Amino acid sequence: MTTTQPTYVVIGNPIAHSKSPQIHALFAAQFPNHSAVEGFLYDRLLAPLDGFTAAVDAFAAAGGRGANVTVPFKEDAFRFVEGRLTSRASLAGAVNTLALRSDGLFYGDNTDGAGLISDLLRYSEIKQKKVLLLGAGGAARGALGPLKRENPSLIVVANRSLHKAELLVQSIKFGNSTELQYQVGSVGSMPLAEIQGQFDIVINSTSASLAGERLPIKKSVFAPNALAYDMMYGKAETPFLAQAREAGVELRVDGLGMLVGQAAEAFELWTGLRPDVEPVLQWMREQL
Numbered sequence: 001m002t003t004t005q006p007t008y009v010v011i012g013n014p015i016a017h018s019k020s021p022q023i024h025a026l027f028a029a030q031f032p033n034h035s036a037v038e039g040f041l042y043d044r045l046l047a048p049l050d051g052f053t054a055a056v057d058a059f060a061a062a063g064g065r066g067a068n069v070t071v072p073f074k075e076d077a078f079r080f081v082e083g084r085l086t087s088r089a090s091l092a093g094a095v096n097t098l099a100l101r102s103d104g105l106f107y108g109d110n111t112d113g114a115g116l117i118s119d120l121l122r123y124s125e126i127k128q129k130k131v132l133l134l135g136a137g138g139a140a141r142g143a144l145g146p147l148k149r150e151n152p153s154l155i156v157v158a159n160r161s162l163h164k165a166e167l168l169v170q171s172i173k174f175g176n177s178t179e180l181q182y183q184v185g186s187v188g189s190m191p192l193a194e195i196q197g198q199f200d201i202v203i204n205s206t207s208a209s210l211a212g213e214r215l216p217i218k219k220s221v222f223a224p225n226a227l228a229y230d231m232m233y234g235k236a237e238t239p240f241l242a243q244a245r246e247a248g249v250e251l252r253v254d255g256l257g258m259l260v261g262q263a264a265e266a267f268e269l270w271t272g273l274r275p276d277v278e279p280v281l282q283w284m285r286e287q288l
């Protein structure tokens, strides 16, 4: 392969907006002259909507060693690896990172949940806290298992359509040992507008912010000194974080740190090197 061909890519459609190349270039620059990042070249790869497998095969044939996978291909990637999965990817039902094994095949991981957890832990403990997860789509599915492993006292999944929340909670309940369920305490589900109780950590995983929409949640869901966390991010305050501010929540965090965190996990998987997230996050914040 020639030196202009990337060894790592982020695959998506659309992909032009992706910040992953800058993030990974900054990570790699933290390890000058290290053999693990020798020839590390990271680029965007636009795959046709019906052409994920062909795009990855061509990338692999050209010497590709790893990939990040983003919208809308995380389920395609899950199927692509045919069971060569880490347990957290298996639990998430989606793959956001592909890495080449010594047998020449790609295996699949999901670093989104770990990225979320490492970012949450910068602001709050999770152990013994009451966690409210808003939304029950792909982003929530990736977060629930890793959240549960942090041993909060309670996780409630609340979703517009209750049935999806129930299915998600059931899949996590049955996907784990009884012992883990016991440690977590109770896991439940309820509709958005009827959330009962107060929560120490309220995480928005819905795509409502994308449409500029607010969520029909009561101000009282936020406990005193709660952390409000939005998986979305942007230059302007997200609608969910505006709601949290109006409810008097002081600790409000958007999902930029989760983005950088999931990238750091992938980088470590590929290179064995743990990058420092903080300067990259600061740089990203300035670029918004």
Ligand code: ATR
Residues within 6 Å of the ligand: 134, 135, 136, 137, 138, 139, 140, 159, 160, 161, 164, 205, 206, 207, 208, 211, 213, 214, 215
């Ligand atoms: P993702 O992969 O980003 O999680 P998804 O799987 O399409 O995307 O899930 C989107 C989530 O946002 C769902 O939980 C969805 O609720 P429904 O399951 O009821 O559709 C939620 N969502 C999207 N727009 C919303 C809105 N305006 N109000 C409340 N929830 C919303």
